[in-house]
Amino acid sequence: MEPSRTFTFLGCGTSVGVPMLGCACPVCKSANPKNHRTRSSVLIRAPGGTILVDSTPEVRLQLVREDVRLVHAVLYTHYHVDHLFGLDDLRLFPMYLNAPLPVYCDAGTEGVIRTAFAYAFQESTADLPPGWLPKMEFRRIDETPFEVLGERVTPIPLRHGRFETLGFRVARVAYCTDVSGIPDRSWPLLEELDVLILGALRPGKPHPSHFSIEQAVEVFDRVRPRQGYITHTSHNVEYEAVSRSLPANVALAYDGLSFRF
Ligand SMILES: [Zn+2]
Ligand SMILES: [Zn+2]
Ligand SMILES: [Zn+2]
Numbered sequence: 001m002e003p004s005r006t007f008t009f010l011g012c013g014t015s016v017g018v019p020m021l022g023c024a025c026p027v028c029k030s031a032n033p034k035n036h037r038t039r040s041s042v043l044i045r046a047p048g049g050t051i052l053v054d055s056t057p058e059v060r061l062q063l064v065r066e067d068v069r070l071v072h073a074v075l076y077t078h079y080h081v082d083h084l085f086g087l088d089d090l091r092l093f094p095m096y097l098n099a100p101l102p103v104y105c106d107a108g109t110e111g112v113i114r115t116a117f118a119y120a121f122q123e124s125t126a127d128l129p130p131g132w133l134p135k136m137e138f139r140r141i142d143e144t145p146f147e148v149l150g151e152r153v154t155p156i157p158l159r160h161g162r163f164e165t166l167g168f169r170v171a172r173v174a175y176c177t178d179v180s181g182i183p184d185r186s187w188p189l190l191e192e193l194d195v196l197i198l199g200a201l202r203p204g205k206p207h208p209s210h211f212s213i214e215q216a217v218e219v220f221d222r223v224r225p226r227q228g229y230i231t232h233t234s235h236n237v238e239y240e241a242v243s244r245s246l247p248a249n250v251a252l253a254y255d256g257l258s259f260r261f
Helices: 058-063 088-099 107-116 184-190 213-221 241-243
Strands: 006-011 042-048 049-053 073-075 102-104 137-138 147-150 151-160 163-170 173-174 195-199 227-231 250-252 258-260
Touching: 006 058, 042 058, 042 250, 058 073, 058 088, 058 195, 102 107, 107 137, 151 173, 151 184, 163 184, 195 213, 213 227, 213 250, 241 250
Parallel strands: 049 073, 073 102, 102 137, 173 195, 195 227, 227 250
Antiparallel strands: 006 042, 006 258, 042 049, 147 151, 151 163, 163 173
């Protein structure tokens, strides 16, 4: 069967992005575009529409770069600023759709959105026409599988330091960014994957909220997906050097990397 969906890395950088402000290290100054990482987010183009996972501070630039003209639904992994604060830039989509944008998130993320974007929840008026506010409709999710635009999505609970995040699995592809541990109940959700994407910050020194590259490789060894990708990486990751150190079925993601599934 022909794969019907496309998965695209809109961004694969850690929270400060790469190049990092104030840094002149060889990675931040690298001429290789694969060493330049906007904040982590992915896009799934499915037959039923386009699903955005997280809205980074660079979401506008990411969607323009990939020529994405319409987003039909947004999923949130968690509410950290690097995953959420581009939300206002999505406000044109409800206008194009002539309906509020469906936002799939857990209770904690909805609470932060309602506080941080309180202005979005006022009524449109003559001096506040549609398109000026990011009109949203919340679809509450927890650990139960749900459907978006005809796609069955399985949430994967993940540890992220003292926080919890959700990974998302669609068919045989799982996206697990911002992760420092996999709870017992989540391992069965990672079985029989073609592609597993894991967040990992850097080689070497472990971080309280993120896997190191080595810790991610241990997970790939246990899960054995056909292809593993590493995302959410810092300026400690030089694309060519770290790529050479990875097992044959694991690669670093880079902005714009796409595959069909
Ligand atoms: Zn993050
Ligand atoms: Zn740097
Ligand atoms: Zn985070």
